[in-house]
Amino acid sequence: MSCLHLRGMFLSMCLASTAWSSLHPECEFIFQLEKEERHCLQYIAEQGNRSTEGCRPFWDAVACWPHAAVGEPVQKACPAVFSLFKNNTGSVSRNCTSEGWSRAFPPYHIACSVDDDLPEAEQSYFATVKLIYTVGYSISLVVLAVAVFILLLFRRLRCARNFIHIQLFVTFILKAVAVFIKDATLFSSDDTNHCTLSTFACKASVVFCHYCVMSNFFWLLVEALYLNSLLLSSFYHSLRCLWGFTLLGWGVPVLFIVLWIGSRVYFEDTECWDINEDSPYWWIIKGPIVVSIAVNFILFMNIIRILIQKLNPRLIHFNNSSQYRRLTKSTLLLIPLFGTHYMVFNFLPDYFNVNLRLCIELCIGSFQGLLVSILYCFLNQEVQKEVHMQWLRWQERSYGVVSPAAKCSQMDTPF
Numbered sequence: 001m002s003c004l005h006l007r008g009m010f011l012s013m014c015l016a017s018t019a020w021s022s023l024h025p026e027c028e029f030i031f032q033l034e035k036e037e038r039h040c041l042q043y044i045a046e047q048g049n050r051s052t053e054g055c056r057p058f059w060d061a062v063a064c065w066p067h068a069a070v071g072e073p074v075q076k077a078c079p080a081v082f083s084l085f086k087n088n089t090g091s092v093s094r095n096c097t098s099e100g101w102s103r104a105f106p107p108y109h110i111a112c113s114v115d116d117d118l119p120e121a122e123q124s125y126f127a128t129v130k131l132i133y134t135v136g137y138s139i140s141l142v143v144l145a146v147a148v149f150i151l152l153l154f155r156r157l158r159c160a161r162n163f164i165h166i167q168l169f170v171t172f173i174l175k176a177v178a179v180f181i182k183d184a185t186l187f188s189s190d191d192t193n194h195c196t197l198s199t200f201a202c203k204a205s206v207v208f209c210h211y212c213v214m215s216n217f218f219w220l221l222v223e224a225l226y227l228n229s230l231l232l233s234s235f236y237h238s239l240r241c242l243w244g245f246t247l248l249g250w251g252v253p254v255l256f257i258v259l260w261i262g263s264r265v266y267f268e269d270t271e272c273w274d275i276n277e278d279s280p281y282w283w284i285i286k287g288p289i290v291v292s293i294a295v296n297f298i299l300f301m302n303i304i305r306i307l308i309q310k311l312n313p314r315l316i317h318f319n320n321s322s323q324y325r326r327l328t329k330s331t332l333l334l335i336p337l338f339g340t341h342y343m344v345f346n347f348l349p350d351y352f353n354v355n356l357r358l359c360i361e362l363c364i365g366s367f368q369g370l371l372v373s374i375l376y377c378f379l380n381q382e383v384q385k386e387v388h389m390q391w392l393r394w395q396e397r398s399y400g401v402v403s404p405a406a407k408c409s410q411m412d413t414p415f
Helices: 003-016 028-046 080-084 120-153 160-186 200-232 239-267 280-310 321-337 340-344 354-366 368-378 381-399
Strands: 073-077 091-097
Touching: 120 160, 120 354, 120 368, 120 381, 160 200, 160 239, 160 368, 200 239, 200 280, 239 280, 354 368, 368 381
Parallel strands: none
Antiparallel strands: 073 091
């Protein structure tokens, strides 16, 4: 196995061992090799004016071999870069002969216990993850688009509550589109060098993806704020409040994204802007998201507390008990969908338990938009009644059939 083959093998192993869209391939081993290569070339330049007898120092794309006399064996421990895959104490040797350096023995992949290929089970796992989240985002995108169309189509469904729902649906749609664009840009070819890829299209796709994800979290926060205000009966349905929610959901993410772009351009303009490990500037985006998740979780705990109080039989009036029970059912069904599953990794490093993180954030997260659209739109009794009434009116216009149900269009559900 050639040293160049080994280097390419490291890259392919790393690409498959990290997240497909939300986590960039770990390029630490490539950067470490490049650093060691620079040191080796500097050492070779310093040795250039010394004796030419024996074997000259050289870089074999993996390790740096020093000057040696003819007949002298040289042994080197496995390069530090191999410790990124597994701990080992192996060594590789070369002999200095009259014809130059001999081949490395044993070969690096044997001496340092590095497999040539990624295990088939891991390849299958990552391929399955990519398939699941691709299907999840695709289905969610279509269903969300239908939900937005329905809420915009019927005039009776146009209200402050559904306005907020529509914004949330749009963020899920944009999030799915952003994932597909980022996949197409970063992972369109197996030959793409992700460690050196630095194009405008690549950076733009990463920026767009971060904005869509961030706005999605902030509109989830808006939904939580709105539900709290409904339960507290203190929400004033004014245009100013809707503008405030819009500014929070769409405007605040723009502010943080612009700050992050500026920090990357001036202080960390490397690769495709998607390697964020150990970067202090990543907290410009991650910080507000972490805070929004934590606040969302607190708000939902508050919702449960309020509902428990309001559902106390001693405090419920006969005329509004059914309303609160419907409100309770709708709210409790939505709690798992407002990012509570993100609390699992909210305060942990980005690269903690990557496999489990992939499953929760990509596979389960890809279907979140689908579940939210079903609960907010398709299972909403107002939507069902309005669609049913429009269907009856269409039948009446087309066939002259009038159903008694067409006379009952009163909507009395809180959602």
